[in-house]
Amino acid sequence: MSNIVKIALRNLLRYKxxxxxxxxxIMIGVVAVLLFSSITGAFKSLMIGQITDSMxxxxxxxxxxxxxxxxxxxxxxxxxxxxxxxxxxALDSLEEVEAYSARIKFGGMFSNFEETTNVRLNGVNPxxxxxxxxxxxxxxxxxxxxxxxxxxxxxxxxxxxAKGMDVKPGDTVVIVATNQDGxxxxxxxxxxxVLEGITGPGGRDGYIHIKDAQEILRIQKQxxxxxxxxxxxxxxxxxxxxxxxxxxxxxxxxxxxxxxEIHTWEKLSPFYNIARMIDVMTLFIKLMLIxxxxxxVMNVMIMAVFERVKEIGTIAAIGTRPGQILSLFLxxxxxxxxxxxxxxxLISLAAILTLKIHPxxxxxxRQKGLLLSPALDPAEIIVVSLLVILISVLASLQxxxxxxxxxxxxxxxxx
Amino acid sequence: xxxxVSRDLAKTYRTGEVExxxxxxxxxxxxxxxxxxxxxxxxxxxxxLLNLVGCLDKPTSGQLSVSGTEVASLGRxxxxxxxxxxxxxxxxxxNLIPVLTVAENVEYPLLMVGRCDARERRDRVDSLLxxxxxxxxxxxxxxxxxxxQKQRVAVARALIGAPKLVLADxxxxxxxxxxAFMVIDLMKSLKEKRKTTFLFSTHDPKIVGEAEIVYTLxxxxxxxxxxxxxxxx
Ligand SMILES: Nc1ncnc2c1ncn2[C@@H]1O[C@H](COP(=O)(O)OP(=O)(O)OP(=O)(O)O)[C@@H](O)[C@H]1O
Ligand SMILES: [Mg+2]
Numbered sequence: 001m002s003n004i005v006k007i008a009l010r011n012l013l014r015y016k017x018x019x020x021x022x023x024x025x026i027m028i029g030v031v032a033v034l035l036f037s038s039i040t041g042a043f044k045s046l047m048i049g050q051i052t053d054s055m056x057x058x059x060x061x062x063x064x065x066x067x068x069x070x071x072x073x074x075x076x077x078x079x080x081x082x083x084x085x086x087x088x089x090a091l092d093s094l095e096e097v098e099a100y101s102a103r104i105k106f107g108g109m110f111s112n113f114e115e116t117t118n119v120r121l122n123g124v125n126p127x128x129x130x131x132x133x134x135x136x137x138x139x140x141x142x143x144x145x146x147x148x149x150x151x152x153x154x155x156x157x158x159x160x161x162a163k164g165m166d167v168k169p170g171d172t173v174v175i176v177a178t179n180q181d182g183x184x185x186x187x188x189x190x191x192x193x194v195l196e197g198i199t200g201p202g203g204r205d206g207y208i209h210i211k212d213a214q215e216i217l218r219i220q221k222q223x224x225x226x227x228x229x230x231x232x233x234x235x236x237x238x239x240x241x242x243x244x245x246x247x248x249x250x251x252x253x254x255x256x257x258x259x260x261e262i263h264t265w266e267k268l269s270p271f272y273n274i275a276r277m278i279d280v281m282t283l284f285i286k287l288m289l290i291x292x293x294x295x296x297v298m299n300v301m302i303m304a305v306f307e308r309v310k311e312i313g314t315i316a317a318i319g320t321r322p323g324q325i326l327s328l329f330l331x332x333x334x335x336x337x338x339x340x341x342x343x344x345x346l347i348s349l350a351a352i353l354t355l356k357i358h359p360x361x362x363x364x365x366r367q368k369g370l371l372l373s374p375a376l377d378p379a380e381i382i383v384v385s386l387l388v389i390l391i392s393v394l395a396s397l398q399x400x401x402x403x404x405x406x407x408x409x410x411x412x413x414x415x
Numbered sequence: 416x417x418x419x420v421s422r423d424l425a426k427t428y429r430t431g432e433v434e435x436x437x438x439x440x441x442x443x444x445x446x447x448x449x450x451x452x453x454x455x456x457x458x459x460x461x462x463x464l465l466n467l468v469g470c471l472d473k474p475t476s477g478q479l480s481v482s483g484t485e486v487a488s489l490g491r492x493x494x495x496x497x498x499x500x501x502x503x504x505x506x507x508x509x510n511l512i513p514v515l516t517v518a519e520n521v522e523y524p525l526l527m528v529g530r531c532d533a534r535e536r537r538d539r540v541d542s543l544l545x546x547x548x549x550x551x552x553x554x555x556x557x558x559x560x561x562x563x564q565k566q567r568v569a570v571a572r573a574l575i576g577a578p579k580l581v582l583a584d585x586x587x588x589x590x591x592x593x594x595a596f597m598v599i600d601l602m603k604s605l606k607e608k609r610k611t612t613f614l615f616s617t618h619d620p621k622i623v624g625e626a627e628i629v630y631t632l633x634x635x636x637x638x639x640x641x642x643x644x645x646x647x648x
Contacts, residue, residue, distance in 0.1 A: 408471050
């Protein structure tokens with residue numbers, strides 16, 4: 001066996017330039033796949049983190065039908081005290097749930113005493129909200145929100161609105177809203193801070209205290225219309241969704257349909273489709289890598305067999321068995337794959353290391369200066385390397401088999 | 416017991432419609448430890464015969480046993496193993512493996528048939544390289560030595576597995592006169608020392624003079640057998 005390895009490696013060295021070119025080609029493919037998947041992977045998890053940690057949470061629970069009509073922020077699908085008790089009990093019982101925030105979302109008019117415009121608002125309990133959406137405080141661009149984020153009487157104004165209406169922290173503004181019964185109510189607020197807008201649903205909403213929301217909307221009892229749930233780990237998403245569906249999905253309304261609906265962030269955010277698209281692109285790049293390896297290794301191996309017909313005839317004549325000849329050429333092809341993927345992995349690691357030292361800064365929508373810190377998943381390296389080696393074997397199989405089936409006499413006559 | 420027994424051995428090549436009767440029924444026996452030459456004009460069937468004896472090609476009819484084995488029935492892999500264990504080959508154009516050094520070329524059959532440990536391999540390689548006078552060239556690649564040296568290495572490679580039979584199809588055709596004699600003398604002395612049978616074909620009448628037994632082939636038939644051992648004593 002070691003003799004076969006020795007001969008295979010020496011033959012690769014004998015055609016140094018060809019070996020180098022082929023493994024360089026494979027290397028480029030490997031680098032493309034590894035860098036693409038690590039950078040897009042970092043982008044994906046950063047974006048998903050932004051979306052879940054600053055706004056949506058991982059999961060949301062509403063009255064059935066709420067999400068379908070979320071654009072007009074209906075108030076007739078609120079969750080009453082009974083519902084809240086059911087939902088909170090279910091959430092409290094789930095191990096993987098880290099925190100949740102009950103919100104009242106509603107639309108109103110925003111006035112700076114000179115002009116009036118529309119605004120979408122979340123009435124929240126700040127302590128709960130910070131736990132469920134830990135990145136929210138980081139979105140405060142102007143104003144000092146301290147640990148409390150906001151107190152009754154305060155409002156966090158979305159960036160674009162603040163700019164358009166020319167308000168800044170400390171200013172007084174008026175919120176006017178129509179409640180469920182159609183009566184109009186107004187309340188003055190102090191601008192506590194200006195919120196950075198983010199991409200995705202709810203990324204341009206303002207925030208007020210839940211008590212103020214109930215006051216404007218003249219809600220007497222406890223009432224909310226959304227639960228945003230944060231999990232201890234994003235990986236538990238499906239598990240929690242299923243457990244929650246089991247716990248509260250059995251609750252039926254008077255029409256006999258389920259009372260509540262549960263949505264994961266994937267169903268709520270359009271970014272999920274971007275993430276899926278990135279996965280598809282990664283797949284395509286992998287297919288290209290497969291094509292590169294297949295074509296280049298097969299090409300080299302066909303040449304190698306063709307150039308060495310006489311040599312193959314000779315070693316067959318002096319007692320080399322067909323299986324040994326097969327392994328000789330297979331090993332040559334595999335070595336090309338191993339060399340290419342080893343070089344590719346090294347280059348990729350070096351590139352990733354460079355990116356760690358000088359992270360990529362990029363803008364996504366209105367978010368500026370997001371920092372990407374890509375990492376190489378060892379599993380991905382192993383998968384890509386094994387893929388390359390496997391394809392090298394496949395590519396060498398036919399030429400190697402042909403070599404092993406040569407008739408020594410015919411082969412030795414070859415010049 | 417005879418080393419090679421051939422009875423009515425025939426070989427017909429078919430290429431499309433054309434048939435060439437290269438061997439038309441040869442019967443002969445070759446004893447162990449003899450130095451045998453096949454001579455005859457071009458196209459008389461020397462190469463064809465050596466290929467059959469060397470288990471590199473199959474006869475169309477007739478029987479052929481080498482060292483007690485009916486070689487016509489061997490499959491591809493068994494044939495390779497049989498050759499590796501029982502037959503050494505010396506080729507007209509040397510056919511050394513270009514990426515292996517002189518010593519590694521000689522060692523090659525031992526590694527492929529794989530029957531001895533590293534120490535024994537080294538001893539055997541050294542003693543054969545010494546016998547063919549190539550010890551000081553052992554680290555060189557085939558591309559770095561002359562034709563005569565290559566053929567000496569090839570002889571050493573053919574003998575490394577201690578085969579009972581070495582086949583050489585025109586081993587001296589690519590060598591100049593003096594070198595040719597040197598290689599033939601080398602084979603002859605190794606035949607004496609190792610009790611190996613050498614079977615070679617040649618065109619060269621001067622080389623034929625070195626053989627103990629000379630078969631003459633003409634148009635696929637043996638037309639003459641001359642045993643020179645008796646007459647020389
Ligand atoms: N592979 C083949 N296919 C068809 N015919 C062949 C083949 N090999 C040899 N022959 C024919 O068989 C006959 C014997 O050829 P062979 O090569 O055995 O002769 P030879 O005695 O070795 O000749 P030379 O001295 O020129 O080497 C010739 O007529 C040749 O044309
Ligand atoms: Mg011939």
